[in-house]
Amino acid sequence: MSVDTLVASEDSPPLGLLDSHVEPFLRHLCALGYTKGTVGKKQRIVASFARWTRHQQIAVEELNESHAVAFSTRSRRRRRKASLALELATLRPFLDHLRLQAGMPAPARTVESSPSNELEHRYVDYLRSERGLAENSISVYSPHIHHFLGELFASSASVSARRLDALTIQNYLLDRIRDRSSEYSRLLSIALRSFLRFLYLRGETTIDLSFSVPMVRRWSQATVPALLSTEEVERILSATDRATPAGRRDHAVLLLLARLGLRAGEVVALELGDIRWRTAEIVVRGKGRVIESLPLLSDIGKALSLYLRKDRGCSASRRVFLRTHAPRVGLTGPAAVGHIVRGAIARAGVRRRSRGAAHLFRHSLATRMIRNGASIAEISEVLRHRSQDSTAIYAKVAFEALRGVARPWPATGGER
DSSP: OOHHHHHHOTTSOOOOTTHHHHHHHHHHHHHTTOOHHHHHHHHHHHHHHHHHHHHTTOOGGGOOHHHHHHHHTOOOSOOOHHHHHHHHHHHHHHHHHHHHHHOOOOOOOOSOOOHHHHHHHHHHHIIIIISOOOHHHHHHHHHHHHHHHHHHSTTOSSOOGGGOOHHHHHHHHHHHHTTOOHHHHHHHHHHHHHHHHHHHHTTSSSSOGGGGSOOOOOOTTOSOOOOOOHHHHHHHHHTSOTTSHHHHHHHHHHHHHHHHOOOHHHHHHOBGGGEETTTTEEEEEOGGGOEEEEEOOHHHHHHHHHHIIIIIOOOSOOBSSBOSSSSOOBOOSHHHHHHHHHHHHHHHTOOOOSSOSHHHHHHHHHHHHHHTTOOHHHHHHHHTOSSTTTTGGGGGGOHHHHHHHOOOOOOGGGOO
């Protein structure tokens, strides 16, 4: 599509002071895969915004998100919510593009700057830079600490971690976990222990209060992992429609899960340079920022090459798997892979036995290996577990081997 045609269209309102910035933004939208009609709608919004900024005498370097909000709410007449949402959804990326192309200053932090917010940001930086936690893990920890700080210091102008004591922490924990699931209680206790340990390491507290947080017991090896049979795995793979671009992408994703046991986040993070075609390897960015190599199996290689050649298309993103609709960028996160898996399982008519979707393939691969005689050490290496204790649970699924070592049940009357 020619952006020049769009800009010169008679139906489009004339651009104002931001002429030199609007056309690159429209080209950027085209590169992201937006259709001609969608780009035209967004062009009209941006052009109207340009006229409004000229009328309001707002310089380009002064623009920020508050101006986008003011523009969207400028009219007193009743407007559809969808129209307002479209304007904001167009102007926010436009402002981001201006900052990148015109060197505009980054927007000020919208979160109110307060001592508790600053302490929370320092904690998140600690998790990211020193502990090396993945963003998914940080998103689990940080909300708990945000609520913890907000509740304890809401009425205080200053935050003093030295005011914390074991009784305060335990009362907070007991109040929060009342009528909540055991998993929520476990995650909250883990987040609190991590945060209190951070305070002690930073000298904010004189004693390590993390030991005052009660442990929420979860018995290791208490359950048998949910899994799919070999027949079910193959049925799910076969049910994917490889006649469509989305189907070919999804088939490659499912093969990575089923054949190599990748985690959902590892599939999302896969980049073009991670596929080593000459050496038949895939570089996997695992948990804790650990980078490891796995063999590029032939069926995975064929599925990836087919998707890359026919369907992926051009994109500024280096991610292997892109969204099927604009903007054509990498998948948003592990949840997107879970959505792909749930759809494939439903099409195959397979009953899902657990809440997790993508991890079912990982469990199934380990089960298949151990039933075929693989050792715990070998499975641990394939799944890239840091400790073989994480792999030990798969010993439970070797039912035939367990029958050989099981003692007979006592007969009636205590006789054997």
